[in-house]
Amino acid sequence: MGVIFVFALLPSRYTPQAAGSRQPVSVQILVLGDIGRSPRMQYHAISVAKHGGHVDLIGYNESSLHPDLSNSANVRVRALAPPPAALRTKSLPFLVTGPLKVLWQVGTLIWMLAYQAPAAKWLLVQNPPSIPTLAIAMLVSILRNTQLVIDWHNYGWTILAGTKGPNHPFVEISKVYECVMGQVAPTVNITVTAAMAAQLKEEPYKVTAPIVTLHDRPAAIFKPVKAPSERRAFLERLPETKDVAASIMSGHMKLLVSSTSWTPDEDFSLFLDALVRYAEMEAEHPILAIITGRGPQKAHYEEQIKLLQTQGKLPNIQILTAWLSMEDYAALLSCADLGICLHMSSSGVDLPMKVVDMFGAGLPVAAYSKYASFGELVKENENGCGFETSSELAAILVRLCSSSGADELRRLRIGAEKEGSLRWDEEWDRVLAPLFGLSS
Template sequence: MAAPCVVTLVLTVLLVLLLLLGAWKRWRRWRTASRHVAVVVLGDLGRSPRMQYHALSLAKCGFSVTFLGFYHSKPRDELLQNDRIGIMGLTELQMLAVGPRVLQYGVKVVVQALQLLWAFVKMEPSTYVFLQNPPGLPAIAVCWLVCCLCGGQLVVDWHNYGYSVMGLVHGPTHPLVLLAKWYEKFCGRLSHLNLCVTCAMRDDLAQNWNIKAVTVYDKPASFFRETPLDLQHQLFVKLGCIYPAFRARSEPSDSAVEWSAFTERDSRSGLVTHRPGRPALLVSSTSWTEDEDFSILLGALEKFEQLIADGENLPSLICVITGKGPLKEHYNRLIVQKHFRHVQVCTPWLEAEDYPVLLGSADLGVCLHKSSSGLDLPMKVVDMFGCCLPVCAVNFQCLHELVRHEENGLVFEDSEELATQLKTLFSEFPDPAGKLNQFRKNLQESRQLRWHESWTRTVRPLLVDI
């Protein structure tokens, strides 16, 4: 008897809140014409770069923006300092530790629905609600109801499919996964406008979901660019205070010269140069989860270490792996057990402003992203290309929409192939005539569109002011 009473009470509260929300919002809209947009992420705002870019572009186009989601890590300063953008943080509910899994998910969904409703009550009426999917449960349904009651329009930005991400944990035939797929497919059709990240996803949405979407490719923001040598040196010295991999292995004989592992600066002239015989800098980014198979990179580094030990003419290698996640400490222990001599692995968590500087300072990027649906693209590669950083990326279904093999980088299938590519690319390092620098030159000459320029061409014309 208790369970039906609780469900009835929850549904009654939701209905009352919706009615109050609708009445209040319509009164507010009658009082003032709104050019306000809510950008919603049921995830960490600081780790949602595409939605940050949406918010910034909307603000540049004259909208006031509320950026709504979980505030675990800091978004970019450019967003925090924008007078047109306000951040509204949600409190993330931890899963219950007791009871059936279905009950745990049910309670979490109901609480998040109430949180979203209350957030919309507190904010200005919205002309548009931009929603990231995944996660879309319960956000798609809640945002659609709010838009219906308040006269706004729902814009769903499809980054992937939520049910396919759940399927990595529970298996594709699990009842929760099937329920999530039904919900996503049904509620996804309720939006007024759909955006997606690849043409492959656009076609899949049209053919299998009956959803018409517009492809909006991820593009690098303006701050992703090649880093001047003096800024590289500043970053390396800063990181060297914390991480030994960035420090020179000896002190300079001249006290007027400052060394990092890669650069040296003469304090008399201010001139910064690369150090002779410097190591190569490889950068990768991962969420330290099983879906991004770090073991591929670790296996390739082992083979690269052995090549140097066998006398191959290759530079020593410093591999920087950024990100945080549940398996980070597990893999850190595995790295220590390898006892590398010619390869150093560093796993820092960087400030948002330092990450693009690091990418713009690196010699090669490695992407381990594997899509759960096969239909999205790794934004980390977009950022690397913005810095004219060549990439080796693990292959999957639609990667060709971003990485063109032998033109702006290389595509690999396993650790053996990645190790071969590292050998090929670094065999002439740092010769400017080498293959690695040819890829960089191709990226420099490609004149890539930046995010806001691309956004104003593709998204802004779709928004009709109300």
Template structure:
């Protein structure tokens, strides 16, 4: 471990996130690496909301300073533009208070972008006042996210673009998440950024049978509770011995087995925002359900309750039930939950959850397939959720966009789709013969395992990020 010392003092970094640190995994990983690999004291200045990973909370070198989120709902009803300006001004003052007065003087600030306003200006001012350096970690472009709701030609978006570019160029160093973004920053912004690909940390790995059984036992009530009317999974709630039997596993004579008639588990993590069209997944699930019924020659008058009991009691079909577990928080969650409740599905069920940071990797490591709906407002960033899925050996069906091929390799570790019909086709192909005779799914799983094991966050960070941090600090 590189120990950073200066005149008998450990060097110090401030990690700045104008957002929920519990929902900013990359900045959490930066913090862990700065503490464990660079040997620095780390102050995280961020909004609260969700608990960060236990490894951060228990690390004696990491200190979390939680800012309060700014809510101006009353003014929003009067003027949206006035609300944005007033909110940015208040956030600027709060950031300056924390960065200049609440935390010890850092040697370097590392700030997440977006959001750009007012974060970049506040960190630049704080770095000047405190004699520190300033590194921007470019996850995406803030002006493109704002353009989703206002349009790229809107005056507010143009002002945001100028602000982001002007203060972004003032940084002493930069990271970015793709080669495509590096090229954009270099050619059009005059910023030389180091590509630091998202990689999963070591606690993302395929789950053991014991870990799966314990996780499904803990989540049993949530899994067996239908979001609306009864469905093909909620029938399992009649199982009384939750300790020994879950929807997916059985514990018999001290040994844990995966049930042969278990549903296939499909996981998607979403921020429930406009750059992830969740309706594509709902439509694909409905198509899968209808196509399976047609393939098996079932008509609409079939007694679904009897079918579900038969499946629960061990009857198997060439196509399995699908359980979609959707994790995440965001503004459109309630809207889509209402749509899910209205769906009439025979072999598909949905559950929405927010998991503890320690349980999320276990869920990915226990699933059969991941789905990413992320399409990127800029077309230049990559979905970290897919990186985490690969770290757990989980193959992925991902929405196609310009640079996704830097991450998802078709027919190796995943598949791409552009429409709900294409996604439904992929679900039919991958899950035919599940769980034993689904060779296409098994092949993708091998590729995902190889991708996830080829590199981890700590390796990439030491190779690409640590040299830049040391160079900037000097």
């Protein structure tokens, strides 16, 4: 009752636009996470703005954003206040910090959605995280006459099960909550795969609101390298590659790239073990592996890498971690020989955005493949290769990084460029522009 009373006191300037208004379409886009590490939601904002819509992009503003956001007069980034450091520490048990963090998020979300950001025709919410995002978004959408759209990237409860264990009491609570919210909250649902769309219609989700599938597609910033001179110039400029640029350009050293948020759904020990196996096979070419990104397990894996190097288990192999700007990351992908993806889908029906970006840059991939939706993106022996074990990945590396594998790698690169040729703008204009009432 108290929350409803507070909403009743909303100033009139926050009321939605009157029916028949000719003002531009307005959209709130909510990310309960770092906006800079949510490329799909940034792309949504850019697409709405390109069509003349007004966007309030809401989330934690912790890292650099896509350059098109900074250049758009139609997008306003509204930063959420992050939880206090005491709620983000691991020194206190999750049973204590978890509920307190949720309460903090409830307060900041209500303040932002109901008071700081003007009312909009549409509220587009990233899921996960689902707690407390979906409940607050539903409440705001009802009281402000806003159409709620959920963009399902994955399921929050399956991610929680992966970090806390399937028997943790919060996992079942999260599952029930997410299923109920999916049934009652949205006007429209968006999914990243057709497999997820089909699953949402079944038990235990039983979503009845309309569902559309919008596959991730690369943004314009990801593109194949145009000429060898362009590749050389970048490799000679980037600190991580400048000392070996000549060796990479000659084909003597192979450049591998992976990106990660350093979370438990990506087991990088599998990649490290594959590189150890590659070294043991006395493979033909040395490797430089660059792993980009930030996240909670980065220090853990950096220690593993250091230990393997100290033990002499990685001869002729360099492994570097890096944090790059969007522009440099896109250029690095276009200059690499092979992309590596360790994404292990907690739900079995999501897809890794990083592979989409790699294809946009014309980079073939070796990707973990043991989940149902894998084939919606990676076509075996057309644009990449799948693996489930470190020995299978090592065999792929030996084959593709050898002189005899040059023709296969070239064929996979052609396939990657073909898959990446369908761009985000084309897919978004076809699927979502009509939904939001924007001209395609």
